[in-house]
Amino acid sequence: MDRLLNAFGMAYASGKVAIGEKLLDQIKNKKVLLVVIFADIGPSTLKKLEDKCKFYxxxxxxxxxxIDEVKSQFASKKVAAIGFNDVNITKLIEKNMNPN
Known part of the structure; x- marks a missing residue:
């Protein structure tokens, strides 16, 4: 799990992510390859993101x-979901989310 948190932090520091309203715009423009949704996201935000990702x-x-567990990786911003727009970082995140 530490590797996954470090991967989130590395992606954020390198600018290869989209959060907040920018995330929705980048999903629409098909610039995001993967969206990670955190466990305590609100139901309306969850539905909006899932519907948008399914459509695009x-x-x-x-x-x-x-959200509180990961905010240290995002400069203490409360982030409910994060989109990754780099192929290699996306592979790293997926590998660490499914360590099989």
Whole structure:
């Protein structure tokens, strides 16, 4: 799990992510490859993101991390979902989310 948190932080620091309203715009423009949704996201936000990702054919993964657990990786911003727009970072995140 630490590797996954570090991967989130690395992606954020490199600018290869989209959060907030920018995430919705980048999903619409098909610039996001993967969206990770954190465990304690609100139901309306969850539905909005899932519907948007389904419509624009963007992969969605639900994480067991809570917003408070990951905010240290995002400069203390409360982030409910994060989109990744880099192929290599996306592969790293997927590998660490499914360590099989």
């Amino acid at each position: 054919d963007v992969k969605v993964v639900k994480s067991d991390f809570t």
